Amino acid sequence: MNLILLFPDDFVDAHRVRLSGRRLEHVRSVHRAAVGDSLVVGLVNGSIGRGVVTSLSDTLELSVSLSDDPPAPLPLTLVLALPRPKVLHRVIAGATSLGVKRICLLNAWRVEKSYWKSPRLSAANLLLQSTLGLEQARDTVLPTITLHRLFRPFVEDELPALASGSLALVPHPTAASECPRAVDRPVTLVIGPEGGFIDMEIASLTRAGFTPVTLGARILRVETAVGAVVGRLF
């Protein structure tokens, strides 16, 4: 937790917050903070600043001043075939820490149906994972995360508008062209499931304006691939 993310309900007056639960525990056991210490804080979707500990017992009280802008967002829209629930956590937190502000979770032929029933897909859990990513990266701006259980209607009817004006790429092992590097425009990136997209899905994505690109001979896990592609593109 390199930044404590504050929400409107935390404020007891204009410059004072009172925290309990996870954030209190973390400040107590990891930061090992004491009254008078100054911690990095940020208002959700707002500015970053400092919070001075004014009280630390059953609750944590901070006197807050916010002055700095959060880091620039990454101009990347990430469309992910829904990963295994265990991996979903790490992917949402990881992508958020990299600065992604738009994540679409998509069905695909090789996504197991049971994944859609996971409690980890709840709005509360997705918000928690995004929060952990922001706290890690010292950012405040939450990503928008949407679920799309039907591949074709999303790819045919929604994705072209979502990707409009961006470089639209889908990494695919047998693609003819290499993934570009250091681009200077927004990117929409579609990442397939373990086992990859089937040919018909790649054909749909190609019709929707996406270029299949290769990242080399290695097949990467989604959490590794997201970082590697972001590092390469931006």
Added chain:
Amino acid sequence: MNLILLFPDDFVDAHRVRLSGRRLEHVRSVHRAAVGDSLVVGLVNGSIGRGVVTSLSDTLELSVSLSDDPPAPLPLTLVLALPRPKVLHRVIAGATSLGVKRICLLNAWRVEKSYWKSPRLSAANLLLQSTLGLEQARDTVLPTITLHRLFRPFVEDELPALASGSLALVPHPTAASECPRAVDRPVTLVIGPEGGFIDMEIASLTRAGFTPVTLGARILRVETAVGAVVGRLF
């Protein structure tokens, strides 16, 4: 498991292997293979090819032919401040899947002492995690992983020789220069612990020939940072 990694003891004759345990379970429950199916296999530190299932009961027998080279290694030596045991697994498997062939796990001021007592640091577990990374990426060449419990002797006496002839970089939030992109030479990369290296450690690394570089305002988890830096450098 995009490749089944074979070890010398698996061979019952020159072209036939017999497998049990984890690999048998995976082929049965995930690949759902049957007699006659052809699977991608590779000999540890050797060639890649196909294995045709000749028997599948209490053991799995494959008739193997190996013909192709594994993918090129990544010209990267990775020196990592020892991460939390939970994270270590993912970092070893992830770095191996990216093609890293030399990993040094290093002590640092902000590495908790208890991490060095974790059973996850056993040679057997490091081998298993590397194997998982190779199986993911369809590679066969195991990384060499070494442990260095004393920061200064390693950095002063061993690291300069290890990094010789390579671009030597240490990501650090307050560095003056940006991390380079798309380099065409080997790189030695030193990645700090959660909380970062202390100033004295950065000074030691600088004396050992390392240039501190920044990756931007965001602070990334080690598993995210490794992918992002590799994507950027190569």
